[in-house]
Amino acid sequence: MPSKLVEKTFRMENLPHIWCPGCGHGILMRDVAQAIENCNLDPEKVVIVSGIGCSSRAAGYMNFNTLHTAHGRAIAFATGIKMANPELTVIVITGDGDCTAIGGNHLIHACRRNIDITVVVFNNNIYGMTGGQYSPTTPTGEKGTTAPYGNIDNVFDITGLAQAAGATYTARGTAYHATQTIKLIENGIKNKGFSLIEGVSVCPTYYGRKNKKGSVVKMMNWQKDNAIDVKKAANMDEKELKGKLIIGEFYNNPSTTGEYTERYDEIIKKLGGDK
């Protein structure tokens, strides 16, 4: 029996989803839905925008206004939506490749504008949809089908990148830590400005298999055993933190210059364009 949440926030007729058994994306999708529920938003006024990738397929299953766009461009489409109708709550669901490789430019500039969009990145450290090529978050030394001898690229710290570019809310959760992750997404939606929540996912099919990470259960247990809350991490030294995954709310500071669409509305008002 599907839960009440699923019945209410998903398009039942389009389930089951296309994801592999054990994929972490389904859990994160449910977290997004639960966070929207918790915010008490009118579903008619919620828009979910996604790019291309396994992660981006989430949008189609969710019973809101959903726009499945082009690879890397979700945040740019979302910018037009939010500008054209600021009353809408705009949430972007994207992947690590979609958001930080092909879409990296849109990401940093949306952060810089501090436009009121909430981005949830399903980070599985790989290009899942295309079959396991390395992404900007594939750990150095790990393998992908296009890094057969080990990845020599350095990785992006997505939340650090977003914060440096001007996002006013950043956080990281995992597929395992559902309760915490829901709360982080909720707080991101509530932030009047650009929010980025990284949801660490698992891709057993490609990332897991290529890098001998074992079963899905083992991959999820890794998240459970190695995630450390940011507050606790503050009292730990580098050695203790080696190989750990810091989660929690990293940054939550409303911008001193305000939110983008509000600032534009001030221009319109000044010119009398609102009359």
Place this chain on the structure above:
Amino acid sequence: MADRFALLQGNEACVEGAITAGMRFYSGYPITPSTEIAEGSAVRLPQVGGKFVQMEDEIGGIAAAIGASVVGVKSMTATSGPGFSLKQENIGYAAIAEIPVVVVDVQRSGPSTGLPTSPSQGDVMQARWGTHGDHPVIAISPCSVQDTYYQTIRCFNLAEKYRTPVILLMDEIVGHMREGIELVPEEELPEEFKIVNRDNNMVDGKPYACAKGEYVPHQPPFGTGTRYNITGLYSNEYGFPTNDNDIANAKATRLMEKIEKNLDDILDYEEENLDDATVAIVCYGGTTRAVMEAVAQLRNQGVKAGMFRPVTVWPFPEQRLKEIAKKVKTVLVVEHNYGQLVEEVEKVVKGAAKVEFLGKWDGTTITPAQIINKVKEVSKNAK
């Protein structure tokens, strides 16, 4: 507010036409020779309650414009040369997802950075085939500043009516030419330019369903009470992706038929002195001015030349050109490139008349004298 009579550039007339048509959102990235469209939109939109955003690149420019259109706001993006290449993927997105958007390309010379400030019509085939896959295209090429004002309005109207991206294919000649024009207000627009707004009454309660005998769905804007999915994948009548080849075929075919079955409404062309002509000069956009002058002078000299100007370059007015080709000896195509639309003309004329070509690709403009010489030369060949 803009005055009714003004001395404007084509690019400025484009902005005014767009505002009159109801544009309330613009997003783009500056590039010569289209930049004045961005600048003008930045000035004018907030004055009328609309919004402008300078995006981080051209891809973001068209993406944001499509996003704004999804919530029901008429939107536009403009670019030139390299920027038009960058927009191609999302032109295809708007075509398959059936979202109205106006994409302006003020053509400039050469591939890559080429001759950035020089005129060209080198994108006419890119306008047709630039985005991947089979897709419908409407591209309109204005020939003067006044025409730019009207044709921009027509682009919005067609985009709204057929829910498809429409390309305003300008060129540097028209974009930067200054002329006195009349900014005819909405209420006084001629019948053919009357403002069209999209019909948001869904057929059978399904966002992507079409009424019997019709080819355009009526998806309502996001946020207005119908929650559905939009995707760049082939999808069913609810907008949900499908792998079903029959559904994909139906959608792909309908997208093409949307244009093919409505040619009477979409096609537009201009003719001059063709009744008794032996040479029909085919031209479009900024080249038209030189051709009109050449035809006038040739007529004074007793040479039976006429002009055929596709206003809708795509879809190409095939049927009409076929009829003309049967009556003339020569069809001379004049365009600012190495020979692009001439191939379409050859395909259509199919030997009914001799097809000749006069082109220029060095960044200078074709003069009436060059056209006159060419007409005299080809007339001799035709005897």
